[in-house]
Amino acid sequence: MSAEPHPTLPPVRLPSDAELARDALGAPLFARAVRLARWAGPHTRVHTGGELAAEQLPEAAAALGLDPADEEGPVLASQAWRVAVDTGLVDVTEPDEAGDADGEEESGTAAPGEDLALVTGGAPGEVLDLWLAALETVLADAAVPDLDGLVDALDAGGEIDFDRLDWNPSREADFLDGVLANLYLLTASGRGAAEGPIPLPVLAASMVIPEDMGEPTDAVLEQVSDAMMRLDDQFRQLEPIGLVEFRPVDEALMAEADDEESAAAGSASGPAAGGIDDEDVSRYGLVRLTPLGLYGIRARMLEAGVAAPAVGELADKGADALLDAVSGYPEGAAQAEIEQWLAGREPRGAVAELLAAARGADEGGPLRRLRCQQALAPAGPEAEEAVRAVLDDPELGGLARVWLSEHGVADVPAPDEAMVFWLTVDTIAAQLAADGETAELPLLMRSLTEHHTGFFDQVWRVDHPATAYVLEAMGRMHPDKKAAKESRKAAFKARSRQG
Structure with a gap:
C-alpha cells in the first residue's frame, strides 16, 4: 500500500x-x-x-x-x-x-x-x-506572438522565418495548455475560488521552476519574469471570451524600469522571490478561472482523455462506483458528491447499498469504509435497521457500532477485542490513504496506544491486509520513541506472519 x-x-x-x-x-x-x-x-x-x-x-x-x-x-x-x-x-x-x-x-x-x-x-x-x-x-x-515580431521575422520571399522568430507553434500551444491546466488544478483545489485569484508570477513560476529546485537562480527568475509578461499578453486575449477574470500587469510598474533587464530583475525580486505585500502583488497581475472557464478547460481535458471529474456526475451510478471515485476526492468534494448521490434514493436501500460496497480486503477497502462512514453520518433513524444488519460483519461491525453509538441508539453490543484492533488498523490505513502522513496522525497513534495495554503485543496478529503497513507507518511517526521501536518490531512479526 x-x-x-x-x-x-x-x-x-x-x-x-x-x-x-x-x-x-x-x-x-x-x-x-x-x-x-x-x-x-x-x-x-x-x-x-x-x-x-x-x-x-x-x-x-x-x-x-x-x-x-x-x-x-x-x-x-x-x-x-x-x-x-x-x-x-x-x-x-x-x-x-x-x-x-x-x-x-x-x-x-x-x-x-x-x-x-x-x-x-x-x-x-x-x-x-x-x-x-x-x-x-x-x-x-x-499562442501566436505579437504582430511586430511576425513582421520582423519575414524573409525576402515574404515567408515567416520561424528560426529567426524563435517561435514554435506546437511549443507555444503546449505552454498555454500547461498554464491553463495548472490554473485549473489550483482552482479545483480551492485556490482560485476560496483563496482569491492567482498572482501571475506564481502561475509563471509553476511553469518554469522545477519542483525539486531549492533557491532559484537569477537566470531562472528572469525566465519567470519573461513567462509572466507572456502570460499577461495571453490572458488579455482570453478574458473577452469569458475564460478568466484578469487584472493585467500594471503598465506603470514596467515603465518604472530603465530597461528590460531591470524590469526582469524587478519582477524577479518581487513576487517570485517573496517578501512584498498584497497590494504590490496585485500590480504584477492576478488571474482566476471563471465558472465558464472551468467548464471550458475541463471540456478540453475530457476531449484529450484526461479524467477530470465534476461533482454530481456519479448521481446515477451504483454505490460501488461512488465509493471508489470519492476515495480519491478531497473530503469536502467527497461529501458534496455523496449528498447528491443520496438525494435521489430511498434512504434505507441506499444505506444498505453503501455498506455492501464498503466491504473488501483490497488496498482500497479502508478508504472506501471511511467514505462510507462519512456518507452515513447525516443519516437518520431510517438507517438503523440496515446498520444493525452488519453488526456481526468482521469488516463493517466496528463501523456499525460507531454509527449506532454516535446516534444515541440503545443496546449497542460492545465489540470484542479482535474487532477493536481490526478497526484500529483499518482506520489508520484509511487516514494514510486519504491524506498521507499528516501532522495529526501521530496524535491519533499516541491516543490509541495509550488506551490499549499491550497494544503492540496484540496488534501484529490482526488479520487485516494493511496490518504490517500500518505498523511500519507507526514506527516512523509515533511521537514516543519507545512505542515507535515496539511498532517496528511488531511490523516485522506481522510481515513474517503474512509470509
Whole structure:
C-alpha cells in the first residue's frame, strides 16, 4: 500500500448548463461575434480564408457600437468576425482564386450561418458547443506572438522565418495548455475560488521552476519574469471570451524600469522571490478561472482523455462506483458528491447499498469504509435497521457500532477485542490513504496506544491486509520513541506472519 493520496484531479463544482450558457452569451467577444453574424448579408465582402475586407471593418465596428475612427474598433471587429466564421455563426463563400478578367481578386460573400439560430433557439448544451468552438479560435490566437515580431521575422520571399522568430507553434500551444491546466488544478483545489485569484508570477513560476529546485537562480527568475509578461499578453486575449477574470500587469510598474533587464530583475525580486505585500502583488497581475472557464478547460481535458471529474456526475451510478471515485476526492468534494448521490434514493436501500460496497480486503477497502462512514453520518433513524444488519460483519461491525453509538441508539453490543484492533488498523490505513502522513496522525497513534495495554503485543496478529503497513507507518511517526521501536518490531512479526 502507498501512503500517498489517490492521484486524481480534484472534482470541480460547475453551475448548470443553463447558467453556463447565459455566461457564454454574455462573454463580450462571443456576443460581438453573434452581432456580426446578424449583421452579415449581401453587402458583406470577404477575402480568401473568410477574412472580412479591410474597407468593411469600420462598418463592422459601427455595427458593434464601436467608434470606427478609434484604432481599437476595427481590431475588435476583426477578432469577432474571425470567431463568427470559425464557429459557424457566419457562412462564407470564398472568392474565386482565379480573380476577375483584370486579374484582380474577387470578393467572396458572407451570410448568417445555420448555427446562428442556436443562439436563441438551441439547448444550453448547443450554445456551449458554439462557445467551445470560439474558445479554440481564441486559444490559437493567444499562442501566436505579437504582430511586430511576425513582421520582423519575414524573409525576402515574404515567408515567416520561424528560426529567426524563435517561435514554435506546437511549443507555444503546449505552454498555454500547461498554464491553463495548472490554473485549473489550483482552482479545483480551492485556490482560485476560496483563496482569491492567482498572482501571475506564481502561475509563471509553476511553469518554469522545477519542483525539486531549492533557491532559484537569477537566470531562472528572469525566465519567470519573461513567462509572466507572456502570460499577461495571453490572458488579455482570453478574458473577452469569458475564460478568466484578469487584472493585467500594471503598465506603470514596467515603465518604472530603465530597461528590460531591470524590469526582469524587478519582477524577479518581487513576487517570485517573496517578501512584498498584497497590494504590490496585485500590480504584477492576478488571474482566476471563471465558472465558464472551468467548464471550458475541463471540456478540453475530457476531449484529450484526461479524467477530470465534476461533482454530481456519479448521481446515477451504483454505490460501488461512488465509493471508489470519492476515495480519491478531497473530503469536502467527497461529501458534496455523496449528498447528491443520496438525494435521489430511498434512504434505507441506499444505506444498505453503501455498506455492501464498503466491504473488501483490497488496498482500497479502508478508504472506501471511511467514505462510507462519512456518507452515513447525516443519516437518520431510517438507517438503523440496515446498520444493525452488519453488526456481526468482521469488516463493517466496528463501523456499525460507531454509527449506532454516535446516534444515541440503545443496546449497542460492545465489540470484542479482535474487532477493536481490526478497526484500529483499518482506520489508520484509511487516514494514510486519504491524506498521507499528516501532522495529526501521530496524535491519533499516541491516543490509541495509550488506551490499549499491550497494544503492540496484540496488534501484529490482526488479520487485516494493511496490518504490517500500518505498523511500519507507526514506527516512523509515533511521537514516543519507545512505542515507535515496539511498532517496528511488531511490523516485522506481522510481515513474517503474512509470509
